[in-house]
Amino acid sequence: MDQQHTNPWEWQSEFGYSQAIEISDSDRVLYCAGQTSMDAEGNPVHPDDMRAQTVKVLENMETVLTDAGFDFEDVVQIDCYTTDVDRLFENWDLIAECFEKPSCTLLGVDRLAFPELLVEIKPTAVK
Template structure:
């Protein structure tokens, strides 16, 4: 699979994402449901702690990708939902920490929402991956 960043401007790179990526030669695609800060039983964890919830949601995303035989290097698009965008952005370094070793900065969208499906959850991340 070949990835080519498409950035008519460079401002988004400074924020940690590409405007677009052209994907060529991918043999399969995996669409991941939104991952949140829940344990293996689906019980919400870390109430009120955005940083801990982002970290656990990323752990869960990595587990789903691993189950499909992929990892974060295969992520080609992220959708992120947060009940407090400012608080999420304060902790966005966690996304860079996870993705930087793979040298990918997938296109992403961050949306502020009034709540998530399960009360107490503050952050949800969905991904599209290709291999």
């Protein structure tokens, strides 16, 4: 798979994402559901702790990706939803460490599926 990143400006590099990514020579695309801070039994964990929830989101995402034969390096797009954009930005280092500048959308929302959830990230991966 070949990736061509398009970044007509420099500011997005500070946040660790790309404005656009063109994929060529790929064989597989994985569209994932949004991942949240849920345990293996489907219970929300780490209420009111954005950092711990973000870690759990990334752990759950890694589990889904790995189970499908992908990894973080294959993620080209993330859609992030949060009930508190400022608190998520305070913990953005966790997200930036996992990915190689995916294209990204970040939305502030009133609530997620369960009221305890603060962040949800939906990845798309390509191999």
